Amino acid sequence: MFGIGPIYVFLLQSRLPLGVVSKGWEPWISTMTTNLGIAVVAGLLMWAFGIGPFLPVHLPIVIAAAATGVWLFYVQHQFEGTHWAGNGN
Numbered sequence: 001m002f003g004i005g006p007i008y009v010f011l012l013q014s015r016l017p018l019g020v021v022s023k024g025w026e027p028w029i030s031t032m033t034t035n036l037g038i039a040v041v042a043g044l045l046m047w048a049f050g051i052g053p054f055l056p057v058h059l060p061i062v063i064a065a066a067a068t069g070v071w072l073f074y075v076q077h078q079f080e081g082t083h084w085a086g087n088g089n
Contacts, residue, residue: 002074006066 015035017027046054 002067002071006070007063009070010066011062 015031017031042054042058045058
């Protein structure tokens with residue numbers, strides 16, 4: 001759940017909005033624009049530093065961040081009886 005799952009969700013599933021086809025072109029344009037931006041930044045970093053140094057630094061950070069995000073979501077949904085108390089106003 002915290003190993004392969006986050007990699008699939010954040011690196012594959014989130015890159016193609018296949019579940020929102022009925023909502024028109026806006027989700028596709030938004031997702032593909034984000035993908036293009038990620039590709040441009042990654043390409044510039046690989047061009048500047050080389051693919052050898054880029055991947056061993058970038059991939060573990062992305063995988064750790066994705067696993068942390070999934071873990072936080074998991075923990076958040078383990079306590080069904082709790083609620084947000086607000087700030088007292």
